[in-house]
Amino acid sequence: MSRDEIREGLSDILEEVAGVNPDDVADNKSFTDDLDVDSLAMVEVVVAAEEKFGVKIPDDEVANLKTVGDAVSYIEKG
Amino acid sequence: MTEVVVTGLGATTPLGGDVPSTWEALVAGKSGVNALEEEWAQQLPVRIAAQLAVEPSEVLPRIRLRRLDRSEQIALIASQQAWDDAGLSDDLDRERLGVVFGSGIGGALTLLEQDDILEGTGPRRVSPYTVPMLMPNGPAAVVGLEYRAKAGVHAPTSACATSAEAISWAADMIRVGRADVAIAGGAEAVIGGLPMAGFASMKAMSTRNDDPERASRPWDRDRDGFVMGEGAGALVLERREHAEARGAQIYAVVAGSGLTSDGYDIVQPDPECNGGGRAMRAAIKQAGIDPKSIGHVNAHATSTPVGDMAEVKGVKREIGEHVVLTGTKSMTGHLLGGAGAVESIATILAIRDGVIPPTINLDNPDPELDLDVAANEARKKDLDAAMNTGFGFGGHNAAVLFTKP
Numbered sequence: 001m002s003r004d005e006i007r008e009g010l011s012d013i014l015e016e017v018a019g020v021n022p023d024d025v026a027d028n029k030s031f032t033d034d035l036d037v038d039s040l041a042m043v044e045v046v047v048a049a050e051e052k053f054g055v056k057i058p059d060d061e062v063a064n065l066k067t068v069g070d071a072v073s074y075i076e077k078g
Numbered sequence: 079m080t081e082v083v084v085t086g087l088g089a090t091t092p093l094g095g096d097v098p099s100t101w102e103a104l105v106a107g108k109s110g111v112n113a114l115e116e117e118w119a120q121q122l123p124v125r126i127a128a129q130l131a132v133e134p135s136e137v138l139p140r141i142r143l144r145r146l147d148r149s150e151q152i153a154l155i156a157s158q159q160a161w162d163d164a165g166l167s168d169d170l171d172r173e174r175l176g177v178v179f180g181s182g183i184g185g186a187l188t189l190l191e192q193d194d195i196l197e198g199t200g201p202r203r204v205s206p207y208t209v210p211m212l213m214p215n216g217p218a219a220v221v222g223l224e225y226r227a228k229a230g231v232h233a234p235t236s237a238c239a240t241s242a243e244a245i246s247w248a249a250d251m252i253r254v255g256r257a258d259v260a261i262a263g264g265a266e267a268v269i270g271g272l273p274m275a276g277f278a279s280m281k282a283m284s285t286r287n288d289d290p291e292r293a294s295r296p297w298d299r300d301r302d303g304f305v306m307g308e309g310a311g312a313l314v315l316e317r318r319e320h321a322e323a324r325g326a327q328i329y330a331v332v333a334g335s336g337l338t339s340d341g342y343d344i345v346q347p348d349p350e351c352n353g354g355g356r357a358m359r360a361a362i363k364q365a366g367i368d369p370k371s372i373g374h375v376n377a378h379a380t381s382t383p384v385g386d387m388a389e390v391k392g393v394k395r396e397i398g399e400h401v402v403l404t405g406t407k408s409m410t411g412h413l414l415g416g417a418g419a420v421e422s423i424a425t426i427l428a429i430r431d432g433v434i435p436p437t438i439n440l441d442n443p444d445p446e447l448d449l450d451v452a453a454n455e456a457r458k459k460d461l462d463a464a465m466n467t468g469f470g471f472g473g474h475n476a477a478v479l480f481t482k483p
Contacts, residue, residue, distance in 0.1 A: 019141030040145075043206040 001053070006072045009052055010045075017044040027069030035068075049075065082249045082332040083483060085321050086164025086314030087423050088156040088263075092307050092410055095132030096159055100410075100420070101427050104435040105456045109291035109409050111305050118271045124278045126290040127269045128307030128411025145207045146220060147185035148267035149415075152310035153217035154224060156419075157261050161225060164314035165326060166259065176229040176257035177222040178248040179312070180240035180264045182415030182470070185212030187270045217265045221312075229257040235415075237470030238378070240264045241311060242418025245478050246335035248315050258320040263419040265310035274306060280345065282382060294412075295439035296379035296405030297386050297447045304380040307411025311419025313426075328483040330426045333367065333463065336360025340473030347385045347469060351392030354378075354467060357475040358396040365479045367463060369397045372479070374434050374464040376425040379405030380412050389467065390449050402459060404452045405437040418468040418476060425466040426480050432460050 001009075007025065014020035018041040024034070031037040037045060046057050053075045057065075065071045089096065092110025093103035103110070110128040119125045134151035135143055143151060157179070188211040195203050210216055215233035222231035230251065234243045241264025248262035277283050284303040286293035294305040321328055338360065340353035348354070362369055375393055379386050386405075393401060406424050407413075413420055428434050433456050440453040463481045 017144070019139070040206040040210075047202055 003072050003076060006053065006075050007068065010049060010068065010071060013045055013048045013052065017041060017048060025068055027067065027072060029068050030066055031068070080253045080255070081318040082252045082315050083318050083321050084313050084329040084332060084426055084480070085316045085326045086160040087329065087426070088159025088163060088312040089310065089420050089423055090130060090132060090152050090155045091309035091413070091420055092128035092131055095137070097423060099131070101424070104406055104409055104424055105433055107409065107436045107438045107454065107456065109438060110307065111290045111293055111411050113287065113290050119274070122271065122274055122278060124274055124283045124285055125287045126284070126293055126305060127274070128305055129269060130308055145211070147188045147211040147216060149181050149185060149265045150211065150216045150220045152267060153179055153263065153265035154220055156263060156265065156310040156312035157221045157224065160261060160312040160314045166314070167324070170259065172226045173228045174258040175225060175227040176248065176251045176260040177218055177227045177231040178234065178244040178251065178260060178262045179218035179221050180234040180244045180415050181214055181217050182235065182237045182240050182266050183268045183273065184214035185216055186268045186273055188212045190270060190272055221261055225261065227261070236474035236476070237472055238412065238414050238417055239468040239470035239474040239476040240415035240418060242422065242466060242468030242476035242478050243337055243474065245313060245315070245332065245418065245422055246337055246476055249332040249335055252315060252317050258317045260315045261312055262315055263310060263312035264415040266414040266416040267308040268414070269306055269308050277306065284381060292439050294381045294408045296377070296381045296408055296437055297444050297451060298440050299442040299444050301381045301383060301386065303382055304407065305411040307413045309410065309413040309416045309420055311416055311423050313419060313422065330429055330480040330483055332478065333481040334361040334364030334479040336364070336477045338475045340475065342473055345471050347388045349384060349388050351388040353473060353475045354389060354469055355392035355396045357477040358392060358465065358467065361465065361477040361479040362396070365481065367481070370400060372397050372401060372463045372465055373459055373461040374402050374404070374425070374428055376421045376428070376464065376466045377403050377405050378467045378469045379437070380407055385469070387444060387446055390447060394449060397465070399449060402434055402450050402452055402457060404434050406435055408438045418466060421468070422466045422478055422480070425464045429461045429464050429480060429482055432458060434459055
C-alpha cells in the first residue's frame with residue numbers, strides 16, 4: 001500500500017471517529033495540537049487503524065505517533 | 079439574606095424539544111406517552127414509554143453524540159437552552175459559576191451497549207469513552223465543561239428526587255456565597271430493556287400497553303403504576319443583585335427549599351408522607367411565607383397506588399386545603415432524574431402565566447382524594463407562590479418553593 005493510500009485510509013478513520021476534516025490531514029499535522037485528537041480519541045483511531053490495515057500498534061508505540069506522517073510510516077513498515 | 083432568582087430555562091422532553099413547546103403541550107393537556115415499537119421491547123411486560131419529542135441527533139453534531147451518553151446529550155441540550163435564555167455574557171467570571179446537575183441512574187444504556195461489545199468482540203473494541211459516558215456525574219461534568227464552570231460541579235443522585243434536590247443545592251451554593259450563577263437540573267434517558275424490566279419486576283409501572291396515552295393517571299381510581307419517560311430540564315439560578323446588575327429577565331425567586339429523608343423503606347413511600355411533609359415545611363420556613371399564599375403544588379404524583387395518596391396527606395397537613403394540585407407526569411411520563419427540573423420549570427411558568435397545567439386521565443378520582451386538582455383542563459389562577467415536590471427510591475424527599483419575582 002502506498003503512503004498516499006495509507007494516509008487516505010487514516011483520514012477516513014479520523015473523520016469517522018474524531019470528526020477531523022479530511023482537508024486538514026497531512027503528514028506534518030500533529031494529532032493533538034493540529035487535529036484536536038485527544039488521548040481517548042487516539043485510542044479509537046489506533047483500534048480502527050489496526051483493523052483497517054491489519055497491523056499491530058502496541059500501546060507503548062502509540063506515544064511515538066505524534067503526527068500523521070509518523071502513523072503513516074509506522075503502518076507502511078507494517 | 080441572599081436572594082436566589084431564576085433567569086434561564088431549558089428542557090427537552092417527550093412533549094417538545096424546548097421549553098415553549100413543552101409548556102404549550104402541558105397546558106393543552108397532551109400526552110407524550112406512546113407504544114414502544116422497538117424489537118427489544120416486545121418481550122417486556124411493559125411496552126409503553128414517553129420518548130423524547132426531538133431526537134438529540136437533530137440538535138448536536140455527530141462527534142459530540144458519539145462521545146456522550148444519551149443522558150449527557152440531553153443534559154447539554156437543556157443547559158444550552160437555559161444558558162442562552164439567561165443571556166449571560168462571555169465575560170462571566172467562571173470561578174463564580176457552579177453546576178449542580180443530576181441523574182437518577184446514569185449512563186445505563188452505555189453500560190449495556192458496551193457490555194454487548196465486550197461479550198461480542200472483546201475488550202479492545204470497548205469505547206475509551208465508556209467510563210465518562212456511564213458515570214453518574216457525567217451529565218454534570220459535561221455541562222460544567224461546556225461552560226467552564228469553576229466554582230464546583232456537583233451531581234446529586236437521589237433517584238426521582240434528583241433534580242429537585244439539584245435546584246435546592248444550587249440555590250444553597252449561591253446563598254452561602256460559593257457562586258453567583260449556577261446551572262441546576264437533571265437528565266434521564268434509560269428507556270431500554272434492562273431498566274424497563276427492572277422497574278416492571280417491581281410492579282412499579284403501568285401495564286396499560288393497549289392504551290398508552292391513558293396509562294399515566296395520577297390520583298385516578300384506576301391508576302396502576304408510573305410510565306417511564308426520558309428528558310432533561312435545566313435552570314439558571316442567580317444571585318438577585320447579580321441578575322439585576324446585568325438587567326436580566328427574572329422568572330421567579332427560589333424562595334425556599336427543603337431536603338429530608340424518610341428512614342422508612344428502600345422503595346415504599348411513607349404512607350403518611352412524614353418525610354415529604356417535613357421537606358415542604360422546611361421550604362416554607364426558609365421562604366418565611368404564610369403557607370396560605372402557596373396557591374399551587376406541582377406534585378410528585380407518579381400514578382402509583384400508594385405514593386399519590388400519601389402526598390395528598392402531606393400537602394394538606396403542611397400547606398392546607400386551599401391549594402390546587404397537578405400531576406404533569408400524566409403527560410410527560412416519569413422523567414426520573416429529570417422530573418424535578420422539568421416540573422419546577424412548569425411550576426415557574428404556572429406562576430408567570432397564571433395557569434396551572436392539567437392532570438390528564440383523572441376520570442374517576444380516588445375516593446380519598448380530597449384536595450382540588452386541575453383535572454383534565456388547565457386552570458387559570460393567579461399565583462404568588464407555588465411548590466414542586468420530588469420523592470425518590472431510597473426515601474429521598476425534596477420540595478422547592480418558588481415565588482413571583
